[in-house]
Amino acid sequence: xxxxxxxxxxxxxxxxxxxxxxxxxxxxxxxxxxxxxxxxxxxxxxxxxxxxxxxxxxxxxxxxxxxxxxxxxxxxxxxxxxxxxxxxxxxxxxxxxxxxxxxxxxxxxxxxxxxxxxxxxxxxxxxxxxxxxxxxxxxxxxxxxxxxxxxxxxxxxxxxxxxxxxxxxxxxxxxxxxxxxxxxxxxxxxxxxxxxxxxxxxxxxxxxxxxxxxxxxxxxxxxxxxxxxxxxxxxxxxxxxxxxxxxxxxxxxxxxxxxxxxxxxxxxxxxxxxxxxxxxxxxxxxxxxxx
Ligand SMILES: NC(=O)c1ccc[n+]([C@@H]2O[C@H](COP(=O)([O-])OP(=O)(O)OC[C@H]3O[C@@H](n4cnc5c(N)ncnc54)[C@H](OP(=O)(O)O)[C@@H]3O)[C@@H](O)[C@H]2O)c1
Numbered sequence: 001x002x003x004x005x006x007x008x009x010x011x012x013x014x015x016x017x018x019x020x021x022x023x024x025x026x027x028x029x030x031x032x033x034x035x036x037x038x039x040x041x042x043x044x045x046x047x048x049x050x051x052x053x054x055x056x057x058x059x060x061x062x063x064x065x066x067x068x069x070x071x072x073x074x075x076x077x078x079x080x081x082x083x084x085x086x087x088x089x090x091x092x093x094x095x096x097x098x099x100x101x102x103x104x105x106x107x108x109x110x111x112x113x114x115x116x117x118x119x120x121x122x123x124x125x126x127x128x129x130x131x132x133x134x135x136x137x138x139x140x141x142x143x144x145x146x147x148x149x150x151x152x153x154x155x156x157x158x159x160x161x162x163x164x165x166x167x168x169x170x171x172x173x174x175x176x177x178x179x180x181x182x183x184x185x186x187x188x189x190x191x192x193x194x195x196x197x198x199x200x201x202x203x204x205x206x207x208x209x210x211x212x213x214x215x216x217x218x219x220x221x222x223x224x225x226x227x228x229x230x231x232x233x234x235x236x237x238x239x240x241x242x243x244x245x246x247x248x249x250x251x252x253x254x255x256x257x258x259x260x261x262x263x264x265x266x267x268x269x270x271x272x273x274x275x276x277x278x279x280x281x282x283x284x285x286x287x288x289x290x291x
Contacts, residue, residue: 009269009271010269010271010272013065016039016041016042016086016090016092017042017095017096018093018095019041019043020044020073020100020128021099021100021101022044022045022099023053024050025244025246026099026241027097028058029257029258030097031043031058031066033261033265034265038065039065039095041067042067046071046073046100048070055067067089069085070082071128073100079131083131086132092135092137093137094136094137094141096128096129096140096141097142098125098128098143099145099264100124101120101215101248105204110186110208111183111187113211114182114183118183120215121216122179122215129226136234138233139235139272140235141267142235143238143267144220144222144236144237145239145241145264147213148242149197149199150216151220151289151290152165154197154213156192156197156198157196158195160178160196164221170224175221178221186210192207196214197210197214199213202249219238221291223236223237224291227279230279236279236280237283238281238283239263240263240283242255242260245260263284263286266286267283
């Protein structure tokens, strides 16, 4: 990695990175890349067995600087337990990668699917971030794994677009209301009628990806709000890995996990002197892209 060129590294073995949803896919690959760069990395997973098995895999590759803790991002008790463990064992962290995520394409109950997707992809990120914020060291990085499906252009309603892109009024409360409005539309069967995203993605019913799009729109908006709140203390950005070969895409992506993880790891390890180091922005392929 470019960051690892002699003289441009700012981290050491005392630098601690946490990756959520890291037992497989892009999260697992991000853990691998951080550990290969010499960062002490905590692989977290909601399922203890799947997480431990992923850690064994990385240790067998020679990466001894990987630790494990259980973390279900939608379970506040699990999030609190993890934060307490991390604080006690490492004193804090420097890099948080909010990677855990899901879609609802395999749900037959679409209302439940939408609720679960918003819970994991939006509220899950908030749960973990809020709990860990007090122990993220100054100058630290938060990277949210988002998606181009969460770009504002996917909203079909001008009003909805204006609501969620308003620099002046954007707040956590506004984003919470936005996702609640979406869930109400799902319950009323009015996704298309109200102008929520209907993206024709990989041959699925366009309404089927609506919840995923909204969860990532909300995540990008939250990234902006948080960047504003934490300005001068932490750097927080989101990125799209691109269409990546993981279980989420049933292996159909055009990118390998190595390529999918690249921009997130790059963002997290940018040297403090880099002119690319910014906050509240959305990235793809190591470059800023529109929200
Ligand atoms: N693959 C793509 O093309 C693509 C494109 C754009 C964005 N993304 C984003 O990239 C991230 C990683 O996706 P991926 O492609 O690597 O998918 P993946 O292989 O399905 O991995 C998702 C990971 O998230 C975990 N997870 C899901 N819900 C969780 C929860 N509530 N608490 C804790 N962990 C949870 C999963 O755990 P289990 O194994 O226990 O289910 C798994 O480890 C997601 O945020 C996704 O939206 C992916």
